[in-house]
Amino acid sequence: MWKVLLVEDEPFVRRKLRKLIAWEELGFSVAGEAANGEEALAEMRRELPDLVITDILMPVMDGLELLKAARAEGMSSRFVMLTCMNEFEYARRALELGASGYLLKLSMSVAALQDTLTKAGAELAEKHERNDLLMSRLYDDYYRQVWTAVCESGTGATGRQGAQDAECPPVLPVPPVSPALPRFGRVILLTQLDGPDALSPADVLERGALSREPGIWTGAFAADGLRTLFFWYRDAPVAAAPASFAALPGRGVYSHPVPPEQLAARWRGHLAEMRRLWYDGAAGWRPERSSASFASPNSPASPSPASPAGEALSWAAEKEAIQAFERERRDGLADALASYWRRLEDNRTDFRLVREAAARLDRIFASIAEGTSAADPPLADDAADSHTALLRLLLGRAEARLSATAKARESRTDHAEINRILDYLRQHYEENLSLRGMARMVAMEEHYLSRLFKQKTGDTLINHIQRLRVDKARLLLMETDLAASEIGRIVGFPNDNYFVKTFKKWTGQTPGRYRKDNGDAPSSRE
Structure with a gap:
């Protein structure tokens, strides 16, 4: 109206x-x-x-x-x-x-007044649509500025290095509100995991979780797997109703009304709350902790800071899971992932890093698996809303890919011994492999095996081994920040020169150029 x-x-x-x-x-x-x-x-x-x-x-x-x-x-x-x-x-x-x-x-007359009101209503609708669009753009830019201040202060919020100290958010400098922006006296924040089921400002208001006030202005900002809702108002009080929040779907944290100058500190505090929600798996919405806990990093109400991300993310742990997947050891895969997830939980690793690790492992499993399409949807950032749920999802997808691999292998070639060699090469590509060793394994003469392998697979044994190793190296170059020389050793090349020469033979590029052309390496891990 x-x-x-x-x-x-x-x-x-x-x-x-x-x-x-x-x-x-x-x-x-x-x-x-x-x-x-x-x-x-x-x-x-x-x-x-x-x-x-x-x-x-x-x-x-x-x-x-x-x-x-x-x-x-x-x-x-x-x-x-x-x-x-x-x-x-x-x-x-x-x-x-x-x-x-x-x-x-x-x-x-009634007709004249109605015509005037109809015209005025159309002008108001056009003006408000235009003003809302402009105001949304201005505030979206403002949210990005504040988010940057949150992320760059202490590197704990979204930084990928340094101590994760989001549990103890200090009072942060917040970008001043531009004179071009409407001034509001208070703001209420709601922070949740982003995804198709995330609430919108309209959802919150329609469900009565906040008392409605005519001058309220809403906004939303999504980054790093989180969606934060903003409810701005001038003078009239807008109160959060805990009972109504309890009935909202999903899970997250909400603030009490705060002045704009406290926005950055409160927002950063919400990130710490979301980390707790991620690990405890509790459903529902909870109010933020007392504002006193945001006043000082030395506040007794604040728990100890989490460990640095590099102490929790571990290439060794991920490699153990990958090797179990390659060898189709389902129990070993489940144990490796469960152990890794416990380590991440014990260190209270930022859940966004956990989701990145899960997506990375899922991509690697997909690249290793047979019988799966390249068009298979990747593991979405918003696919799970808790630490435990994400582990279940990742393991379930991995086991499905192992089943598809086993089914695809049944019709690989029409020769049982060649299939046996192909399985062995796939699982032991990083070892010292040779035609002589494969011939002994299947009790065949070397020259006969060489001809038979080429006949059944269309390629030589040495080429097949080289391609396997190069494919694994390409994956590690894209998914890790391991040195190229270390990757060469991991996939089975005896020295750097042989690795670079072979890699260039199959890709047309050196390992370093390949990594540069295919995106930046991810964050540092052990």
């Missing part, structure tokens, strides 16, 4: 205006009345009406002075002027000052 203020010194005219029109059917509600411009200006400051219908000639302050005063104070309400036959010069001046139109009081 658009709010309307009626300004007229004659009470019977105000009564007539109220009775002539079914205001709500046209999308308007009468928010107040005033007998002169001075009263109207005070009422406008309180109610912030969208439309002012005002007489031109009034005592104390006339309609033109009211219009000029409102514009001087930055009020953008639309104005429709009421005038008599002999006041057209005043009406003309009002239009020059930005009034939307005028009505003749003596001949005012």
Whole structure:
């Protein structure tokens, strides 16, 4: 509903205006009345009406002075002027000052007033749509600035190195609100995991979790797997209703009203709360901790900082899981992943890093598996909402890929011994492999095996081994920050020169150039 203020010194005219029109059917509600411009200006400051219908000639302050005063104070309400036959010069001046139109009081009819309101409503809708778009863009940029301040302070929030000290957020410098942005006195934050089921500001308001206030402005910002909702308001209180929050779907943390200068500190505190929610797996919404815990990094209410990310993320642990997957040891894979997940939990690793690790392992498993399509959807960042749920999901996808691999292998070639060699090479590609060793394994003469392998697979044994190793090296170059020389040794090349030469033979690039052309290496791990 658009709010309307009626300004007229004659009470019977105000009564007539109220009775002539079914205001709500046209999308308007009468928010107040005033007998002169001075009263109207005070009422406008309180109610912030969208439309002012005002007489031109009034005592104390006339309609033109009211219009000029409102514009001087930055009020953008639309104005429709009421005038008599002999006041057209005043009406003309009002239009020059930005009034939307005028009505003749003596001949005012329902149709004329309805037409005027319809026009004003269309102008208001267009203006609000334009202003909302501009304001959203301005505040989106503001959120990015604040988020950067949050992330760069202490590197604990989203930094990929250094101590994760988001449990003890200090008072952070927050970018000043631009003069171009509307000023609000308070803001309420809601932080949740991002995803298709994440709440929108409209969801929160419609479910009654916050008391609605006419001047409220909402916004949302998503980054690093989190979605934060903002509810800004000026003076009227907007209260969080804990009982209503308990009924909201999903899980997250919400704040009590805070001034804008506390936004960065509170937002960073929410990140620490979300980490706790990630590991304890508790459902529902909880209020943020006491504001006292945000005042100082030495606050006794703050738990000890988490360990640095590098102490929890471990290439050795990931490699153990990868090798179990390559060797199709389901129990070993489950044990390796469970052990890694316990390590991450014990160190209270930032859950965004955990989700990155899960996505990385899922990509590696997909690249190793047979019988799976390259178009298979990757593990989405928002696929699980807790540490335990993510482990279950990752392990389930890995086991499904192992099943697909076993099924695909059944029809690999029509020769059982060649299939046996292919399985062995896939599981032991990093070992010292040779034609002689494979011939002994299947009790065949070397030259015969060489010809048979080429006949059944279309390639030589040495080429097959080289391609296996290069494929594994390509994966490690993209998914880890291990040195190229170390990767060469991991996949089975005896020295750096042989690795570089072979890699270039199959890819046309050196390992270093391949890594550079295929994106930056991920964060440091053990």
